[in-house]
Amino acid sequence: MLSTTLGPLSLHNPVLSASGTFGSGWEGRQFSDLGRVGGLVSKTVTCKPRPGNPPPRIVETPSGMLNSIGLENKGVDYFVAETLPRMRQIAADGRAAHGAAPRLVINIGGESIDEFVQLAARFSAEGVDALEVNLSCPNVQEGKLLFSTDPRLTEAAVRAVKKVATVPVFAKLSPNVTDVVSIAKAAEQGGADGVTAINTLIGMKIDWRKGRPVIARGIGGLSGPAIRPVAVRMVYEIARAVRIPILAAGGARSAEDVLEFVCAGASAVEIGTAMFTDPALMVTIVDDLTRLLTAHRTSIAALRGTAQAGQDARAAAPACKPAEATR
């Protein structure tokens, strides 16, 4: 009922942590039984250590928050030596206790295609369950243009990663583009096994008394319920355009929200900012999903993409003209 697949990867339920919002799971393991979640997605790992951005890095905004962490992490060597074993421990505990373990997805970030390739090779060799490619990284060879904003760069990065990866590869898309569907298609073209949608939306909060932005770097990424409608729309549009599975992210904080994303076309959903409010939330959502799906005698697989069919049926009937619809 709860099980789902992300292309070649099967999950015992559709609830995963979102990159950068749950560390490696280690800090949060005291709050709930993480062996019961579908997957743990690591914070973005980069080749070299990155100290991250100066503080203040976060501020709450209406129904969400802005962050500018700057991919703070101690680099791949440290991650493999210190963090990955802890993630494996959580998975092993889950397998021992429940016969099913959360999938370990490593989110990688590179400043060049070569760095992405190095990371993909390294983690494939480590035998992790999947890779999530954080395309919201500046490409230093292309004047710091973000991989995620250009279909050509997206396709090239994914293709290069796929060439060396021996585990499924998901391309994590940025919403800060004119046409997210073309980027998703580029990722599919590059051979991605799936896409993750979406990363944060860029925003800003200004303290007018001080006459400057609250976050030291000025802009930050908006996350939380504020971005959920944007994420749902993007998942919906991407689902219409590509054949590969979608891992949704963006403001989900309940089982209802997870099912909304599934209905839009997602196969699984990442929980991010909501984990800050309730560190046990993922497990609560798994329980609530079981209850909801049982009550409605349905399953994740049966619900996936149902909004698409519903909308197609409505579109077939006489509807308002597009010009009117946008008013």
Next chain:
Amino acid sequence: MRQLRDLGGGSFALEVEGPIPATLPGQFFMLRTERRWPVQLPRPFSLYDCADDGSWGSFLLKVVGEGTRALCDLRPGEGVVLNGPLGQPFPADVDDPVCIAGGVGLAPFLLLARQRARAGERTRLLFGGRNRAALAGIDDFEGVAEVFASTDDGSHGHHGLVTSLLDDLLARSVVKPGETVFCCGPDPMMHAVAKVCEQRGLRCFLSLETYMACGYGVCNGCTVEVQGPRFKGWPYSRTCMEGPVYETCELTELQRH
């Protein structure tokens, strides 16, 4: 929540039913209301007071925004969600610390004074505010700590800033060079205290009130710039994990001033 005690000056003691897990002075909890929480993120607060058996605890709150307002609007019987204790406490190996507080920075010191009193040890507390009304909570220290108050307007205790009170106590040898200060309060006050401590040869630990999102180490949002062996060369530290208590020599920004 069990009771809300109005301490005046916009401050309240929010008392909650236990069990309150064993907590050391300087550790904090993330709080939110169970229903109608008007904001997204929970808010960090030091544990103010606690029953010996943990059957109840209290938090000292000053209303500054929507989150603190919602917590102080709770009625008895309504739910508070607590996550904690979190963070590192004030160092336990300091024999006879000099505690210096401003505003709700008073919070960690009641727990400290109580735990010390139970062990038969005294606690000196220097508490400064603009006026008498800004010394909310001072009465709770009766019989628990030796309190030295200061007000900017002279309406209670020493007339002047808490730093001039510290100077005064140093002159009277109530506080001696070489001793250790624990300080919690608004940033400008903590910076001023840190400076006096440096000039007068006192060790000084500050409890920072940084903006936090998760409080349990997963967002990397609460960092401060640090230096020193504890951080193994890494320039940032999460105040919710390695803090909120730092020795002044560890805080890079303070060292720059």
